[in-house]
Amino acid sequence: MKYVANEQKLSLPQETSVQATVGLGPRSDGGFGMKSLSKYRYPVWITVRLIRYYKN
Template sequence: MKVLYTTSARSDHNGRDGGRSGTVDGHFSVKLDLPKELGGAGGPGTNPEQLFATGYAACFMGALRFVAGKEKVALPEDASVTATVGIGPRDDGAGFGLDVALAVALPGIEHARAEDLVAKAHIVCPYSEATRKNLDVRLSVV
C-alpha cells in the first residue's frame, strides 16, 4: 500500500479516565472522561468510543461520496451517516469489544439504489476494512 497521509496522536498517562489525547502536531486536543456506564464519573470530556464513532461516520461519508462520484450519483445536501458505537465485555471474557451500527440517510435516492451505494461504500471505507472480520458492522439505510 502506498501511504498518502500519516498522522500521530498521543494520550497521557491517565488515558480515558481524566486524561488528554491529541494529535502530535497540535491540531486536535481533547479531554477524556470515563462514562458512568464503565465505572467513571461521567465528566464532560469525550471518550474513545465517541472519537471512533465520529471518525467512522466521517470516513464512511467520504467513502459514500467517492462511490457516488464514480457512479455519477449526486448525493443530497442533507445526506448523513450516524455511527453508533457500543463497548462491553467480550463473550470470551478476555477483554472488551465494540459493537458498531451505521445508519445512512440519503433522502431523495430510491431505497434499493441507496442500499447499493452503502454496500459499495462499506467495501471502500478504510474503517470498514479495518474492522472487517473483527466485528460485525450493521448497515442500514434510514
C-alpha cells in the same frame, strides 16, 4: 457514498448522511467485546446505484 456518487457523476442530496456509533467494553463471560450501530439517510435511487456499482 461520496466516492461512488463521484464515480457515477452524481451529486448527493444535502440530507444524505451516515452516523456510526461504536462501543468497546468487558464481556460478562470474560474478555472484551465491540458493538456498533450505523444509521444511514439517503434516497432510494442511491441504493440502486450502489448495488449496480458493486456488482460490477
